[in-house]
Each structure stands twice: as structure tokens, then as C-alpha cells.
Amino acid sequence: ENAAYQAEFDAKVDAGGFIEAKDWMPEAYRKTLIRQISQHAHSEIVGMLPEGNWISRAPSLKRKAILLAKVQDEGGHGLYLYAAAETLGVSRDELMEALHSRRAKYSSIFNYPTLNWADVGVIGWLVDGAAIMNQIPLCKCSYGPYARAMIRVCKEESFHQRQGYDLLLTMMRGTPEQQEMVQDAVNRWWWPSIMMFGPHDKDSVHTDSARWGIKRISNDDLRQKFVDATVKQAEVLGVTLPDPELKWNAERGHYDFGAIDWEEFWNVVNGHGQCNVDRLAERVQAWEDGAWVREAALAHAEKQAAREQA
Numbered sequence: 001e002n003a004a005y006q007a008e009f010d011a012k013v014d015a016g017g018f019i020e021a022k023d024w025m026p027e028a029y030r031k032t033l034i035r036q037i038s039q040h041a042h043s044e045i046v047g048m049l050p051e052g053n054w055i056s057r058a059p060s061l062k063r064k065a066i067l068l069a070k071v072q073d074e075g076g077h078g079l080y081l082y083a084a085a086e087t088l089g090v091s092r093d094e095l096m097e098a099l100h101s102r103r104a105k106y107s108s109i110f111n112y113p114t115l116n117w118a119d120v121g122v123i124g125w126l127v128d129g130a131a132i133m134n135q136i137p138l139c140k141c142s143y144g145p146y147a148r149a150m151i152r153v154c155k156e157e158s159f160h161q162r163q164g165y166d167l168l169l170t171m172m173r174g175t176p177e178q179q180e181m182v183q184d185a186v187n188r189w190w191w192p193s194i195m196m197f198g199p200h201d202k203d204s205v206h207t208d209s210a211r212w213g214i215k216r217i218s219n220d221d222l223r224q225k226f227v228d229a230t231v232k233q234a235e236v237l238g239v240t241l242p243d244p245e246l247k248w249n250a251e252r253g254h255y256d257f258g259a260i261d262w263e264e265f266w267n268v269v270n271g272h273g274q275c276n277v278d279r280l281a282e283r284v285q286a287w288e289d290g291a292w293v294r295e296a297a298l299a300h301a302e303k304q305a306a307r308e309q310a
């Protein structure tokens with residue numbers, strides 16, 4: 001009987017169709033989606049911390065309002081993604097416990113410090129730029145709830161990327177000190193941003209993701225796409241990217257770039273980056289501080305339900 005279900009599942013995925021929450025699916029498909037979607041959600045929520053640090057320090061009311069809106073969006077992205085993960089039969093409490101106990105991951109990029117205002121612009125330009133590259137193909141992911149969550153996320157991400165680039169253009173038209181701040185931030189964020197796309201394809205362990213229509217473009221191909229698109233933007237901005245081996249390869253039709261420091265990557269992924277301890281402590285603290293709100297909401301919902309039944 002499973003064979004018939006498996007054949008129907010394969011046919012739907014191979015035809016580029018959507019698998020919905022109530023459809024039969026292989027257990028391994030469900031598990032890898034819970035893994036990826038929940039870690040994507042964790043990344044959005046933890047990602048609010050580095051930038052949130054600068055909301056009260058923004059240089060103008062306009063910039064404060066823009067940053068506030070962006071960080072709020074990230075919270076919303078986390079909510080859609082947790083909700084998408086819950087359609088696979090896992091509870092929010094389980095997902096949060098996995099993050100707080102470090103059994104679940106979140107994107108390495110959010111373990112770097114935001115040292116000054118230029119970092120806010122570079123995060124918008126490079127980190128959200130990389131996120132867009134990675135999230136556009138996910139709009140065609142085979143799991144319906146995940147793909148649909150990505151549609152709105154991608155629209156909001158393009159605002160995130162533009163506001164970052166606009167912030168940097170403004171600073172690059174400013175004083176030499178401001179230009180140096182931007183270049184310094186680019187030097188600190190460039191390599192961690194291209195690490196966001198994950199290990200080389202040969203080291204990428206979840207090979208099923210491609211077969212099941214979850215990962216539409218491989219880690220290395222997406223990384224290359226990001227580098228090719230970003231080099232021009234850096235030229236317009238007037239900054240140099242910190243990679244002496246970065247140069248156009250006419251034969252390949254792509255930019256060649258230097259070797260990634262995978263020791264740094266795995267060091268950060270495994271919890272030993274500059275900010276891992278602080279980021280997780282802040283999330284655990286927020287979860288504990290919010291316990292009374294969750295309890296009150298549950299108590300209120302139970303009273304409502306009891307009243308309706310009476």
C-alpha cells in the first residue's frame with residue numbers, strides 16, 4: 001500500500017507539484033523539512049538580535065523607522081516558518097527546546113557582532129542579499145506551506161536588501177571616516193556572508209533535498225550566483241571585496257574567488273563563534289521572560305472555550 005502512496009508522491013514531486021500537509025509523505029521527507037524549516041525560523045528570530053542592537057542608536061528618525069520595520073519583518077518571517085513547520089506535526093515548544101538546547105541550528109551569519117552603523121547597511125546588502133538568493137528557489141519548494149510562506153518573505157527581503165544598499169550609498173557619499181567604516185564592515189562581513197550558503201556540494205549531507213524538490217539549486221551554484229551579482233554592486237558602491245583572487249573568468253562566465261575558511265565556518269556552526277553564547281542566552285532569556293504571556297494566553301483561551309461550551 002505504501003508503494004502506491006510512494007509512487008503518487010514521487011509523481012507529484014517529479015511533476016513540480018506541491019505536497020500538502022494532509023498528503024502522504026515519506027517519514028524522511030517530513031523529518032528533513034522539520035529540520036530545515038525550523039532552523040530557517042530560528043535564523044530569522046536570532047537574526048533580529050544583531051540589528052535590533054542598533055534600533056535605539058540609529059542616526060536619524062527615518063533610519064530608525066526603517067530598521068524597526070525590517071527587524072519586525074524578520075520576526076514575522078520566523079512566525080510564518082514556525083507555523084509552516086507545525087503543519088508537519090511538531091509543536092512550537094519542541095522546536096524552541098531544540099534551539100535552546102543547541103540540538104537545532106540557526107544560520108552561522110548571526111554569530112558575528114554589529115560594531116557600528118555601517119554593519120546595519122552591510123547586513124541589509126550582503127546578508128539579506130544572500131538570503132534572497134537562497135529563498136527565491138524555495139518559493140518553488142515541493143512542500144506547499146513552506147513555498148507559500150516564502151512568497152511574502154521574498155517580497156519583504158527585497159526591501160531589506162534595498163534599504164541596506166541605500167544606507168551604504170549615503171555613507172559612501174559622506175566623509176572619509178564614513179567611507180572607511182563601510183569598507184571595514186564589508187571586510188568583516190563578506191566571507192561570513194558567502195559561508196551562509198553552506199558547505200561545498202561534495203560536503204553537503206542532505207542529498208535527498210534535491211531529489212525531493214526541496215533544494216532546487218545546490219549550495220555552490222547559489223553561492224556563485226550571489227558572488228556574480230554582488231561584485232558589480234560593490235563597484236557601484238565604491239568598495240573593494242576582501243578577496244585578492246576574485247576575478248572574472250570569461251571561460252566559465254563567472255567570477256573566480258578564493259578558498260573559504262571552512263574551519264571558521266564549522267567553528268561558528270558548532271557554537272564557538274564570536275557571539276554564539278550571547279545570542280543563545282538572549283533567546284533563552286526572552287523565552288523565560290515571555291512564559292507568563294504564554295500562560296495567560298492559554299488560560300484565557302481555556303476560559304473562552306469553557307464559556308462557549310457552557
Ligand code: 3HC
Nearest residue numbers: 036040043105106107108131195196197198204205206269
Ligand atoms: N549556518 C548554520 N548551519 C548551516 C549553514 C549555515 N550557514 N549551512 C549549512 N548548515 C548546516 C545544515 O543545516 C546541515 O546541518 P543539519 O543536518 O544539522 O541541519 C549541515 O550544515 C550540512 O549542510 P547541508 O548543505 O547538507 O544542509 P542543507 O541541505 O540543509 O543546506 C541550507 C543548508 C542551504 C542553509 C538549507 O538548509 C536552506 O536552504 N535552509 C533554508 C534557508 C535558511 O535557513 N537560510 C539561513 C538564513 S535565513 C536569513 O538569512 C534570514 C534573512 O532575513 C536575513
